[in-house]
Structures are given as C-alpha cells and as structure tokens.
Amino acid sequence: MLDWAISNRIRAVLLMTAGALGLGMLVGNAQRGPLALGTVLEVLVGWSFVACGVFIWSRRPANRLGRLMTIVGFLWLLGRTMTLVPNPFVYTAGLWLTDLWAPAFALFLLSYPTGRLSSRADLAIVAVFLFVTVPLEFLWFLFLVLDSGLNALGIAPNESAAHVIDTIQRVVISIGAALLVIALGRRWVRSSSPVRGRMVPVLAGAIAILLQSTSWIFFSSGASHELLDDLIFLSQIAIPIAVLSVMLRSRIARAAVADLVVELGQTPTLARLRDALADALSDPSLQVAYWAPNQDRFVDAAGEPVELPDDGTGQAVTMLERNGVREAAIIHDAILLEEPGLVASVASAMWLAVENDRLTTEVETQLQEVRASRARIVEAGDLERKRVERDLHDGAQQRLVSLSLELRLARNALGEAGDPAVRRSLDRAADEAMAALSELRDLALGIHPLILTESGLGEAVESLADRASVDVTVDVGPERYSPAVEGAAYFVISEALANVTKYANATRALVRVRCLADHMTIGVTDDGIGGADPRAGSGLRGLADRLAVLDGTITIDSPIGGGTTVSATIPTLPPVPPPVPARYAATHLDDTMDE
Secondary structure, eight states: HHHHHHHHHOOOOOOOOHHHHHHHHHHHHHSSOOOOHHHHHHHHHHHHHHHHHHHHHHTTTTOTTTHHHHHHHHHHHHHHHHSSSHHOOOOOHHHHHHHHHHHHHHHHHHHHTTTTSSSSSHHHHHHOOOOOOOHHHHHHHHHOOOTTOOOTTSOOHHHHHHHHHHHHHHHHHHHHHHHHHHHHHHHHSSSSHHHHHHHEEEEHHHHHHHHHHHHHHHHHHOHHHHHHHHHHHHHHHHHHHHHHHHHHHHHHHHHHHHHHHHHTTTOSSSHHHHHHHHHHHHHHHEEEEEEEEEEEEOOOOTSOOOOOOOTSSEEEEEEEEETTTTEEEEEEGGGGGGOOOHHHHHHHHHHHHHHHHHHHHHHHHHHHHHHHHHHHHHHHHHHHHHHHHHHHIIHHHHHHHHHHHHHHHHHHHTTTOHHHHHHHHHHHHHHHHHHHHHHHHHHHHHHHOOOHHOOOOHHHHHHHHHHOOEEEEEESSBBBOOOOHHHHHHHHHHHHHHHHHIIOOOOOEEEEEOOOEEEEEEEEESSSSSOOGGGGGGGHHHHHHHHHHHEEEEEOOOOOTSSSEEEEEEEEEBBBOOOOOOHHHHHHHHHHHHH
C-alpha cells in the first residue's frame, strides 16, 4: 500500500512538472515573438507522451511501456525548455537532451507493447541511435561554433569539422531510421490479426520517422518546410493517443466478457466454444485443448492430440486448472499476455463453461444410473411376477384342479344312493374349488399373464377384452417388442380397462396401439361419465413411474360427461416380425419331410 501511494505521488509530481515545462516552452517562445503553430504542437507532443504514459503506468505498473513513454515525453519537454535558457551549460545540456530523445523514441517503438526489447536486432537499432547521440554528439559539440556563444563544450571550434561530424550523424541516424522502419514493417507483416490491431501506434511511429527523414533531407539541402514539420508533430502526438486507444479498446473488450458468459452458457458444441473465445479475444488463431488424463496429454474437440507451443513461437498458453489439476488450455497469440485482465476474464468465463459441462455430465451420468437402477428394479419386479405366476400355475392351480377332479370323482362314486347331505357337500366343495381356481387364475393374470410372454401384446389385450364387462374393441397389431415395453403397455391397458369397468359407467371402450419408427402410442377411450382424477388413485401414478423408466409418458383426458381417454407413449426399438404360428411351422415341416 505504501509503494502504491509513493508511486501515485511520483506520477502526480511528473504530471505537474511536465505541465510546468510545457508552459515554460510557451512563455519562453512568446517572449521572443508571436507563437507559431509548430511551437504549440511541440508542447502537445511532450504533454501527450507524459500524460498517456503516466496513465498507462498507473493502470499497468508491471508494464514498462508507461514509464518509457513518460521518459520520452520528459526528454522532449526538458531538452527544448532548457534551450530557451541563455546559459551555456543549461543550453548545451538542453540541446543534448533534445537529441537523446531519438534513441528513447526508438526504444519505445521497438519495445511496444511490453516495454522490453524482444531481439538482438532491436537492441542493435537502438545502439545505432545511441552511437549518434552520445559519442558522435559529444564530438560534434567539441567543434560546434554557435553565434550565441552558448556551447559550453566548444573547446576546439571548427565549422568544417563540425559540419563533417554533423553529416556523419545524419547519415548514420538515417540508416538507423531505415532499419527501424524495416523492423516495424516486418513485425506488422508477420503479426496475426489481433497483433496488427494493437500495432497502430507502431505504424504512427513509422510514419513519424519517415516524415522526420524527409525533413532532414530538406534541411540538408538548405530548405525548410514548416508544413512538413507540423505534420511530423501531429504524427508524434497521435502515437501516445493511439496507445491509449488500444488500451481502452481492451477494457471495453473485457467489459464484454459478460456477453461471452451468456454465449458460453448457450454454447451447445465444443467448436462453438472455441469460436466464442476467438471472437472475445479477436484472435482467429485461438485453439482450445482439453486434458485427457487417460492419454496423459491435451486433445482438441475431435480428440486429436494437441502440442502446446514453445516460447518464442508467437503463441502463449493460458492454463485452466481445478484444485491444482489441469482441465483445459487456451492457446492464443502471445500479444494477448499484455492484456492479462482480458485473458483472465475470458479464461474465467471458459472455466465456468467447462465446469458447467463437467457438472452437467456428472448429473447426466447420475441420472442414467438412476434410470438404470429403476429399470433393474422394474425388471426384477417383472421377473418376480413371472416366478410367482409360474409357481401359481404349476403349483396351486394344479392342486386345485386335482382337488376339483377328486371331488367330482368322489361325488360320482357315491352315486344317487348315497346320503343327500354328503352329495350336496361334495357338490359345494367341487364348486368352491373351481371358483378358487378361477380367482387364482385371475390373480395370476394380474400378476403377469402367461399369454403376454407366449403370444404377445395383441393376444394379451384380446384376453383382457374378453373378460371385460363392457364391449371392448381392440386394434393392436401383431408386432413383438422387448418384454419391458410389452409389459408396460399391457399394464397401462389393463389398468385403464379396470377403471372403465369400476368407475366409468361406460357401455363400450376402444383400445388402439400404433407402432411408429421409434415409439409406441397407446390409447384407451370409453364413452363413460368422465371426470377421472389420476391423483385420486395410485394405479395410474404407478404406471407413470413404470413408464418413466422407459422414458415414456402417460396423460389422461377426462372431461365431465365426455368420456375418458388414457394416452401413453413408450419409446421402443423397431418392431420385430411376428412369430410364425406353431400350426404353420408344423405344416411347413411336414411338407419339407414329404419332399
């Protein structure tokens, strides 16, 4: 906190000092005569560099660019202000600082946007400017002859020697300027789209250098062009403003991350996720890689391996981790590292999307497990129903049939001469045995009808219709389905017909089953009194749970006085052909044997 406060004071002092220096330039030149447009523009050059540099410095203290811009502006203002002071030492120092502005400006352009030089070639270009403005400048001062006599270093005045050194300086610095423009041009050509959008200040700087070189040519030929000088100043003023505009655009882009979060929340595919991130960062080269633990490497959306770029390739990697475990990586242009807030915001938005996808996957997996568990429960219940039905059929029903036969045999053996009371008792016992057998068969049919397993849904529904107390029309095809689907359809129809018999006061009903490509539709309609409430009983609610296991649905339409329609939809596999009837198979086999 203390360092931050001290830095703020330093920046405030620098701003006030730059303002005072600019005002000093204006006042000093005004004392010599009317202020020219070029003088005002000179002041604005220095002020623009200092003001924008201090602002960027405060916003990005880790980036050297803001401090470097501030130094460039101060050298500009301080040197030109000191040349207005009629003191040999002050004037000479001001003249030297004015020329030292050139290597500082070159360093600023070549180190944009990080404030650090990226290659030895850039360092060599800055060294050329320093060579001109330090040793050659000192040598020039030794021979420089000024009419004002303000050269404090002129210990060996010689106009010819000073002219030769000045010519050498101009030639060398022109070469340095040409190399600088070439370096900036190559950087522009080789840059990707997002980098080019951020290199507008560099282009403005290149234009300023080209105009300055043209001005030197005019000056060397003894000509002076004020309009050209004004254009140079305007291009120099535009440079820090362009830097600031690039930064403001980045802040606007960061503010648009909220839109990115919304878009990512609606992103259905990994490919669109990449496109959304590329748009947010204005980097069409952006890639998204996902960590595959089973392969111990990164892969793309298609599952193909992705190699992370090395340093110096122009690309950088922003890693997304969860509890120290990497989940994904954003591969983007290295220039975006200068926008850490923007990259961090976009990475956070993507992390939310990845985390949402992970949680969605977990929920879907758990849901599948729940569905599978429910299906296993229903399947186990059906198997238990079949076992109970088989036990009843093979056990209790057979015993009751045997008991009924034994009673009939005993009654017949007794004959008409026997005791009437005994005959009546045997007749009642036989009748009760048959009634118990009928009830037991109905119970077994309700548990799980054997006819459903052996003959299919159509025959099973016909059996239900035959036992119904109302006239039931059946429209069911001969197709066979999986036991789970047929069982669910059967119990829907059975429960619906049972409700027709018990509550509807109907005279007829219609059962229709339609088999489509991927699902089955069931409709049970009656002409009863309507007003059925599925919430009043547990039968239809239980059917709804059973159908939910198969992703099926059931609805009831029962207006008062308008009858009731129970509709159900059950997803299913394509129907299989109906089995060959046993009688046809036997005949076909006999024909084959005869042949």
